[in-house]
Amino acid sequence: MDLELTPEEQAFRDRLEAWLASVTVPEGLRDYGSTPTADDIAAGRRWQRLLVDGGWAALSWPTPHGAGASPSEQAIYAEAMARARLPRQLSFVSMELAGPIIIAFGTPEQQKRFLEPIRRGDELWCQLFSEPGAGSDLAALTTRALPSDGGWRVTGQKVWTSGAHYSDHGLLLARTDRDSRHRGITCFAVPMDRAGITVAPIRQMDGESKFNEVFLDDVEVHADDVLGEVGGGWQVALSVLGRERRMLGAVAIGLGAALAEIRQLAEQRGTADAVFRAAWARQWGQVQLLRWTWFRLLSDRGDTATDPRMSVLKLVSSEAQQQVARLAADTLGADFVLGPGAERWRHLFLASHGATIAGGTSEIQRNILADRVLALPR
Ligand SMILES: Cc1cc2nc3c(=O)[nH]c(=O)nc-3n(C[C@H](O)[C@H](O)[C@H](O)COP(=O)(O)OP(=O)(O)OC[C@H]3O[C@@H](n4cnc5c(N)ncnc54)[C@H](O)[C@@H]3O)c2cc1C
Known part of the structure; x- marks a missing residue:
């Protein structure tokens, strides 16, 4: 597998970075993760329209419904949004679950009725x-x-x-x-x-x-x-859950940006000692492995949504979120609890606990891997 960006991928990244440098981010928009709160909807909706106008909406949807971006392009997009601390879309459930499921299982009438309002952020x-x-x-x-x-x-x-x-x-x-x-x-x-x-x-x-x-x-x-x-609802459910695991697995791709910030924090605070460096390098290595595993699994042919190997992504990615949040807490020490600039890290820490439950718990992912990938005896 070639780990370098192709000229096309480099051009995609350059185009995206140029767009991000020129776009006016809506007032009040924050990186709310995959699900907005009710208060985030207005700014998130304005952001979704800018993504549509810029050609960055529905990247993971196949053409002609969406942009049909390659796995590497989707990862480049995820990394750029994480670095810019911006949400990837208005709503994960609408864009990454409902939309693709309507494309896969909906009638032409349902596709005509529902897809464009999802893509434009008009309907959630x-x-x-x-x-x-x-x-x-x-x-x-x-x-x-x-x-x-x-x-x-x-x-x-x-x-x-x-x-x-x-x-x-x-x-x-x-x-x-x-x-x-x-x-x-x-x-x-x-x-x-x-x-x-x-x-x-x-x-x-x-x-x-x-x-x-x-x-x-x-x-x-x-x-x-x-x-x-x-x-036939169980087939639909399996497809939704597979997509959810695949896309939740992609969350870890954005952790590289958080790790870069944590490293900077440790250097500023003079705490980047050997213990910190070893812990940081372990996390960094894990994020890179997840990134390449994501590319590899998404590059496989066939219906990857129901592939049990997606459980690897979900399992490791959700646990990595908790480990990175803990590293931020350790790096900030008492400031993590009391410091005025630490709200973001406190929120990441608390929210990361849901990651190992949503979309199927870690125990369930381990069961799937043991049973359907490793074929271990019951
Ligand atoms: C942030 C977040 C967002 C969510 N959003 C949605 C949503 O939009 N829509 C939706 O429908 N659901 C949503 N969920 C629910 C989520 O899918 C469930 O919480 C999850 O599937 C676990 O189910 P449960 O909570 O009923 O726990 P239970 O199934 O009751 O499990 C309790 C504990 O027992 C363990 N356990 C259960 N069975 C086994 C087994 N066979 N082997 C080993 N251990 C086992 C589990 O791992 C867990 O630790 C969300 C959850 C979270 C945290």
């Missing part, structure tokens, strides 16, 4: 999968859809739904057949303002409120709300 999506009794074991979900007048009526509860409080649509998994565990699940694209949907925000330990409980009480869904096949 949430992922209504997890339930109080179905997280790691998602196929245990009990939200039920009972047939009614050519459609269904849905009743149940979802939890940890990122962005549900401002989303226009939800990717909903519900049980259309109680007798079949996996084949009894159907995926629906449901407008969040349908009668019977109640959203209750949950406050997180980092003080922000990004995810929610969602209650569905006899909600009407129509035949043309089905995404994929009736009873």
Whole structure:
């Protein structure tokens, strides 16, 4: 594998850096990570429109729907945005989960209706999968859809739904057949303002409120709300989860920028001793390995979204986020807790705890790798 940038990739990077140097970043825009809070939406939306106008939106979507950027171009983009401390898009769930899933499973009518508003940031999506009794074991979900007048009526509860409080649509998994565990699940694209949907925000330990409980009480869904096949929701879910793991794996690519800042901090504070340098080099090496693993897996042919090897990316990337945040805490010492300039690092530290849970916990990734990649005995 050639690790140097090709002339085309170098040209892509130069074009991006030139655009970033010239663009006026909307007032109030901050690097909110993959999910904005409700307060981030206005600035995030203006940012998404600038990305569209600049040709930087929907890079991971295949043409003709999106830009069809190569894995290396996507990584160059992720690194540049991390260095500039800017969000990669308005909303990860809308752009990296809903959009690609509608491209893969949607009817031409659904693609025409939904894709452009997602790309432009006009409409936001949430992922209504997890339930109080179905997280790691998602196929245990009990939200039920009972047939009614050519459609269904849905009743149940979802939890940890990122962005549900401002989303226009939800990717909903519900049980259309109680007798079949996996084949009894159907995926629906449901407008969040349908009668019977109640959203209750949950406050997180980092003080922000990004995810929610969602209650569905006899909600009407129509035949043309089905995404994929009736009873084919598990395939859609696997594809969503695979994409989620692949893209969450890409988060670590941005950690190189955080590590460069931590090194600068240690040098300024005179604490860049041998112990720091060894810890820093270990993290740096890990981020580089993740970066190349991401390139390698994405460069493989076939449907990489459902490839169990994506669990390597998710597992190592989420744990690397926590290790880098801890290195920042160790570097800042007491200033990490008390220092006025340390809010960003405190937030990174607290938010990184969700990384090993969202999109499937580390234990579940290890189970997948043991079972489906290493074929270890049970
Ligand atoms: C920041 C964040 C955002 C999220 N956003 C969304 C969202 O938008 N939409 C959505 O639907 N969900 C979302 N989730 C929910 C997430 O998908 C679930 O939290 C996750 O799948 C784990 O499920 P659970 O919380 O029910 O834990 P459980 O499944 O109850 O697990 C509890 C513990 O048991 C362990 N465990 C469970 N089963 C096994 C096993 N077989 N082997 C070994 N250990 C096991 C787990 O690793 C964990 O440590 C989000 C979560 C977070 C943290």
